[in-house]
Amino acid sequence: MIKSMTGFGKGETKFPGGQIIVEIKTVNHKFFDASLKLPETIAPFEDRIKEVLQKKINRGKVNVNIIYDHSGAKDEVIAINRKLAKSYYAGIVGLKKALGLKEPIGLKELISLPGVINYAATQESLTVLWPKIEKALSAALASLITDRAKEGKALHKDFFKRAAAVDKMLAGIKSSSHLSIKEYKARFEKRVKSLTSGHKIDKGRLEMEVAIFAKNIDISEEITRLKNHLANFKRTIDVNGEAGKKIDFIAQELHREINTIGSKASDFNISRNVIEIKSEIEKIREQAKNIE
Numbered sequence: 067m068i069k070s071m072t073g074f075g076k077g078e079t080k081f082p083g084g085q086i087i088v089e090i091k092t093v094n095h096k097f098f099d100a101s102l103k104l105p106e107t108i109a110p111f112e113d114r115i116k117e118v119l120q121k122k123i124n125r126g127k128v129n130v131n132i133i134y135d136h137s138g139a140k141d142e143v144i145a146i147n148r149k150l151a152k153s154y155y156a157g158i159v160g161l162k163k164a165l166g167l168k169e170p171i172g173l174k175e176l177i178s179l180p181g182v183i184n185y186a187a188t189q190e191s192l193t194v195l196w197p198k199i200e201k202a203l204s205a206a207l208a209s210l211i212t213d214r215a216k217e218g219k220a221l222h223k224d225f226f227k228r229a230a231a232v233d234k235m236l237a238g239i240k241s242s243s244h245l246s247i248k249e250y251k252a253r254f255e256k257r258v259k260s261l262t263s264g265h266k267i268d269k270g271r272l273e274m275e276v277a278i279f280a281k282n283i284d285i286s287e288e289i290t291r292l293k294n295h296l297a298n299f300k301r302t303i304d305v306n307g308e309a310g311k312k313i314d315f316i317a318q319e320l321h322r323e324i325n326t327i328g329s330k331a332s333d334f335n336i337s338r339n340v341i342e343i344k345s346e347i348e349k350i351r352e353q354a355k356n357i358e
Contacts, residue, residue: 068221072093125308
């Protein structure tokens with residue numbers, strides 16, 4: 067069944083020395099586009115993480131945030147950027163003087179500033195770390211897919227309801243198209259009698275005029291194509307995998323056929339149903355933007 071492109075998933079794994087939390091949020095986008103927010107220790111795995119994401123997500127803007135708590139972890143090298151710390155200190159001292167402040171500048175405040183302390187994992191620790199990242203990432207993806215499938219189910223229900231409404235209105239158009247020919251014939255005959263003061267009507271000419279009219283307003287082919295597109299639409303929303311682009315294409319074809327019917331319409335009921343069907347198709351196209 068179809069899946070929404072909008073969703074959220076979270077996964078975590080705990081282990082001696084720390085834990086990894088992965089949060090994934092996805093929104094509508096024409097293509098797959100991943101944006102990762104990673105701590106420095108996990109940055110070497112960026113490409114590998116994207117590969118895992120792309121295997122499970124076909125389309126959408128993907129925002130990933132990974133939190134790595136490694137307060138008790140071993141096999142990491144701590145690098146202190148003294149030059150940056152001195153620069154921070156000089157800037158803060160200058161700011162204090164400018165503002166007339168007297169609070170002391172503590173070491174705790176300095177080491178908490180961005181880039182002063184960096185953690186660099188050894189190759190051995192990176193080898194051990196990936197399975198932990200993968201486990202949390204898989205859990206987050208499973209949660210995300212469940213969330214997207216849940217919204218996809220609601221969209222499927224909405225699509226099916228709109229397709230049923232179009233089907234019903236199409237049946238109304240078909241029945242009205244036959245009536246309009248009969249009504250035209252009766253009106254035309256009455257008008258000719260009125261203009262000829264009741265004289266005998268040339269039946270052959272009357273039938274020819276009605277035949278021309280019937281040909282000009284014939285919408286049987288358009289109705290058949292519309293029904294075929296609707297059947298294809300229903301099959302598409304039941305299939306697993308990427309469907310958003312196909313649904314949008316089908317909606318365009320539906321719109322093309324109903325436009326043709328509208329241009330041929332000579333009956334109020336047909337025109338009214340055409341407007342209603344166009345409205346349903348537009349809603350389908352809007353919702354298709356949310357489908358993977």
